[in-house]
Amino acid sequence: MKKGIHPEMKLLTVRCACGAEHKIWTTKEQLKVDVCSNCHPLYKGSGGAGLIVDTEGRVQKFKKRYEGKY
Amino acid sequence: MTYEFIPLKEKYQKEVVPALMKEFGYTNVHEVPKLVKVVVNMGIGEGSRNKETAEIHAKELTAIAGQKALITKAKKSISNFKIRKGMTIGAKVTLRGPRMYNFVYKLINLVLPKVRDFRGLNPNSFDGKGNYNFGLTEQLVFPEISPDQTKRIQGMDIVIVTTAKRDEESRRLLELLGFPFKKQ
Numbered sequence: 001m002k003k004g005i006h007p008e009m010k011l012l013t014v015r016c017a018c019g020a021e022h023k024i025w026t027t028k029e030q031l032k033v034d035v036c037s038n039c040h041p042l043y044k045g046s047g048g049a050g051l052i053v054d055t056e057g058r059v060q061k062f063k064k065r066y067e068g069k070y
Numbered sequence: 071m072t073y074e075f076i077p078l079k080e081k082y083q084k085e086v087v088p089a090l091m092k093e094f095g096y097t098n099v100h101e102v103p104k105l106v107k108v109v110v111n112m113g114i115g116e117g118s119r120n121k122e123t124a125e126i127h128a129k130e131l132t133a134i135a136g137q138k139a140l141i142t143k144a145k146k147s148i149s150n151f152k153i154r155k156g157m158t159i160g161a162k163v164t165l166r167g168p169r170m171y172n173f174v175y176k177l178i179n180l181v182l183p184k185v186r187d188f189r190g191l192n193p194n195s196f197d198g199k200g201n202y203n204f205g206l207t208e209q210l211v212f213p214e215i216s217p218d219q220t221k222r223i224q225g226m227d228i229v230i231v232t233t234a235k236r237d238e239e240s241r242r243l244l245e246l247l248g249f250p251f252k253k254q
Contacts, residue, residue, distance in 0.1 A: 001137070009136045011075060014180065014213070022179050024077055025172045027133050031213045033180050040183035042190055042250055 076168045077175035078247065086246040094239060103200065103234035103243045108170045110135060111142075111162040112209075112226045115151075121158055127224050128161035133214045135173060139163040174230070176213075178248045184211040190252035193241060200234030202244060203227065 009025040016022070020038035037043045082104070090102050112127050124141050131139035139161045147154045165173050182188060185206065195203050207225040210217050234240035245251060 005138045007132055007136055007138075016180075022077075022175075023075060024176050024180070025136060025169075026176075026214060027136050028214050033184075033213050035183045037179040037183055037248070037250075040188070042188060043183065 076171050078171045078178075079168070082171075082247065086243065089246055090239075090243060093242065103232050103239050105170060105174065105243075106166070106231040106233055108165045108173055108231070109162060109229040110165070110173075110226055111160060111229070112224055113160045114224065115159065123222065124158040124161055126222070127209075130209055130215055130220075130224075131161050131163050131226075134209070134212045135163045135165055135169065137163055137165060137169055174247065177228075178250070180213055181206075181211050182250060184213075188250075190250050193251040196237035196240055198237060200232050200236060200240035202230040202232070202240060 007027045009027055010029070012024060012026050012028070012031060014022045014024060014026075014031045014033055016036035016038060017034040018036065018039035020036055022033075022036060087099060087102050090096065091099070096102055110131060112131060114124055114127055128139040128141050140163065141158050142160045142162055144153045144155055144157045144159050153159060182191075191204055197203065205225055205227045208223045209215055209226065210220060210223070230244070232240045232243060234243060241251070
């Protein structure tokens with residue numbers, strides 16, 4: 001690689017909103033991630049209706065509201 | 071820059087290689103398909119009329135990849151595309167070795183989950199020779215890019231070149247590395 005033209009990279013532990021940590025090399029000092037492979041429904045294999053990205057607990061709130069009514 | 075840790079490479083050596091050897095019956099570890107390179111290309115097209123656009127996007131690519139992006143120029147004039155020879159038409163970056171593994175890890179674990187309405191990658195987008203192509207519609211899915219400072223939404227094409235001879239081998243390699251393919 002040619003010297004002096006590439007950005008410097010640092011090994012950074014990126015913490016996702018779900019608490020999972022990913023160690024990657026990056027050009028930035030800090031990174032914020034709100035969804036990752038640990039919390040995305042597709043990766044967890046729930047499939048179907050579980051494909052709704054749920055970062056605020058909305059699905060659970062909805063389920064709770066209608067609990068026991070049907 | 072020294073690499074005391076390369077994301078994904080250990081997983082490839084410890085998990086993917088033995089699994090592939092078992093499944094496809096390779097007798098030598100060198101037969102096992104591996105990643106060769108990843109090319110990220112932004113075809114800027116219409117926005118190429120001013121040179122700054124290409125430079126801005128090249129900078130973004132550089133931040134994403136950790137390696138300086140190349141500004142691509144038209145090889146010849148094509149009047150239908152309204153381009154003349156030598157005009158800037160995009161930016162690309164070719165990643166190999168540790169940077170490639172790092173990029174692929176980031177792609178699988180941080181970038182693809184952020185894609186809007188992501189339902190998995192198309193398992194048929196192989197080229198018949200064991201290479202995989204797909205596109206992203208916006209650069210904002212990368213954690214290095216902050217949406218506030220971005221003026222123009224620009225997608226990109228990503229090519230993953232492997233040593234696999236057939237699509238099935240390549241698909242299995244990428245699957246074992248963690249690529250989220252759509253279920254058929």
